[in-house]
Amino acid sequence: MAQNLIQTIKPGVVTGADYERLVEACKQGGFALPAVNVISSETASAAMEAAARAGSPIIIQVSHGGARFYAGQGLKDDLQAKIKGAVALAQHVHLLAKDYGIPVVLHTDHASKELLPWIEGLMEYNEQAFAQTGSPLFTSHMLDLSEETLEDNIAISSRMLERMSKIGMSLEIELGVTGGEEDGVDNSHVDTSRLYTQPSEVLKAYEALSPLGHFTVAAAFGNVHGVYSPGNVVLKPSILKDSQDMIQCTYRGERNPLNFVFHGGSGSEPAKIAEAITYGVFKMNIDTDLQFAFSEVVGEYVKKNSRAFQYQVDPFEKDSKGKEIVYKNKYDPRKWLREGQKGFMDRLDQAFTDLGSKGCYAAPAADM
Numbered sequence: 001m002a003q004n005l006i007q008t009i010k011p012g013v014v015t016g017a018d019y020e021r022l023v024e025a026c027k028q029g030g031f032a033l034p035a036v037n038v039i040s041s042e043t044a045s046a047a048m049e050a051a052a053r054a055g056s057p058i059i060i061q062v063s064h065g066g067a068r069f070y071a072g073q074g075l076k077d078d079l080q081a082k083i084k085g086a087v088a089l090a091q092h093v094h095l096l097a098k099d100y101g102i103p104v105v106l107h108t109d110h111a112s113k114e115l116l117p118w119i120e121g122l123m124e125y126n127e128q129a130f131a132q133t134g135s136p137l138f139t140s141h142m143l144d145l146s147e148e149t150l151e152d153n154i155a156i157s158s159r160m161l162e163r164m165s166k167i168g169m170s171l172e173i174e175l176g177v178t179g180g181e182e183d184g185v186d187n188s189h190v191d192t193s194r195l196y197t198q199p200s201e202v203l204k205a206y207e208a209l210s211p212l213g214h215f216t217v218a219a220a221f222g223n224v225h226g227v228y229s230p231g232n233v234v235l236k237p238s239i240l241k242d243s244q245d246m247i248q249c250t251y252r253g254e255r256n257p258l259n260f261v262f263h264g265g266s267g268s269e270p271a272k273i274a275e276a277i278t279y280g281v282f283k284m285n286i287d288t289d290l291q292f293a294f295s296e297v298v299g300e301y302v303k304k305n306s307r308a309f310q311y312q313v314d315p316f317e318k319d320s321k322g323k324e325i326v327y328k329n330k331y332d333p334r335k336w337l338r339e340g341q342k343g344f345m346d347r348l349d350q351a352f353t354d355l356g357s358k359g360c361y362a363a364p365a366a367d368m
C-alpha cells in the first residue's frame, strides 16, 4: 500500500498534495526521511546523489546561516543575502532534482521571531513562483517560536499557515525546546523540563492549526542539536506517543494524526530512532554528523597529500624518472571537495538505512 502510494509521486521537487501524500506514505510505510542541512551547491548535489543511490526521496533544507553562506559571505545586506541564498539553493535543486530521479522536499530550518522577515521575504518568491507555475518554490518552512509563549507561538504560526496554505505550502512548528547549540542558537543551558513537550501543548496547537492547513511538529523529547558525550538528557520518544494518543482519544480519529519531526538526529541510537518512527516521525534532521563526515575525509586527504597543499611544484623531490613533481591534480579543489562529498554521502547512506527509507522509492542505483 505504502509502496504504491509513494510510487505515485514523480521525481523532482514535491509540493502541495504530492507532499501530503509523501508524508502519509512514510507514516503508513513505517519509515522516515533524512532532512539534510546544505550550505552550497556541492552539498546540495551530494544530497541528491546519495538519495538516488539509496532509492529514497530526500528532504533538503537550509538554515538562515547556510543560506547566507550560499549567497556569499561578502554580500553586505544580511537579510537579502539570506533570502537570495535560500532562493539560489531552491533554483539549483529545481533544475537538477528530476535528473537525479527522486522526489525532493525543499525546506528551510529554524526561524525564530527575529527571522520572520527572512521567511516573509521567501514567501514573496513562493507566491511569485506559484503565480507563474502553479507551485511554490519551497515545499515548507519552519517557524521556531519556542522561545515565545505558547499563545504567541500558535497565533503567529496560524497567520503564517493561512498565507502558506493559499499556495499549497506546509508549515513546521516547534513546541518545547531542542537542546544543544546550532547555527548560533545556544540552548545548552535551558532548564531540563523545557526539553520535554507537554502533550496538552501539542493538542492546543493541533486544534488551532489543523483547520488552517498542512503542518508538522518538531516536539521536544530530550533531543539535542550537536553531538556531545552522553549527558543527563534522556531521549523519551514516548512523549510523541502520549501526544498522538491524546489527540486520537479527544477526536476519536485515526492512528498517529500528527506529523512529527525529529530534530537533533545526529548521534542518536538506532533503537530510539526506530521507536520515534512508530509514533509518527516522518522526518529526521541530520546536520552535525554530516558536517563531520565531510570534514573528516577532507582532513585525511590533506594529511595524505600535505605537500600538494604547500607547493605547486615540489621544490625538493623528483619522481622515479628524475622529472619534477607537479601537484595540480592533487590541490584542484574538485579533488578534495569530491572526497568531502563521498564522506557526506556515506554517512547519509547510513541515515537512509537507520530511517528505513532505503529502496522505498526505487531500487537503489548500483552506481552513478
Ligand SMILES: [Zn+2]
Residues within 6 Å of the ligand: 110, 178, 182, 225, 263, 264, 285
Ligand atoms: Zn533543529
